[in-house]
Amino acid sequence: MTIHLKPITAAAIPAALEKAERYRLLNDAAAAESICLDVLEIDPTNQDALVSLLLSITDQFPDELTDSVRRARDVVPRLTDEYKRAYYTGIIHERRAKAILHRGALGAADVAAGVFREAMSWYERAEAIRSAGDDESILRWNTCARLIGRHRGTAPPVHFEPVLGE
16 A cells, blocks of 8 residues: 655645744654655745755754765755855764764764864855855854864773783
8 A cells, every 4th residue: 555645735835844943943853854845845946945854854863874964965956055055065064973973983083073074164165155244154163173172082092902921
């Protein structure tokens, strides 16, 4: 049996986007993502829905990193504004780095630092083309720099002593 999704109406889009934001704030990113997908079925180029979709997907990075990163990256080319493409690519990298840190595997701080640096390079691209008074990319860059500093050297160095035979 195939289950067919029910379409929403175009008139419901503004309320649906508000509801998606509310679900994100309630930490129900999967529900927010679903709502954004419903909006995009009706209005495939809706930029607010695309941004909310991307953020909803990145909210899920701690739970399912690999597939979520791919899905978030797939949204970026659909953004029509060059600044937003650069800025939200930075967001993807920053949130990916945070998810790596959250998992806490051996060497996570070093891997995350590299991903934070990639985010910072995207924020620098966004900074170069930002509108006057829009310092969000600078704020995000600074956050990444501080997180790198906070986590640098937190993992104990690996040191092995040779075992001497009797």
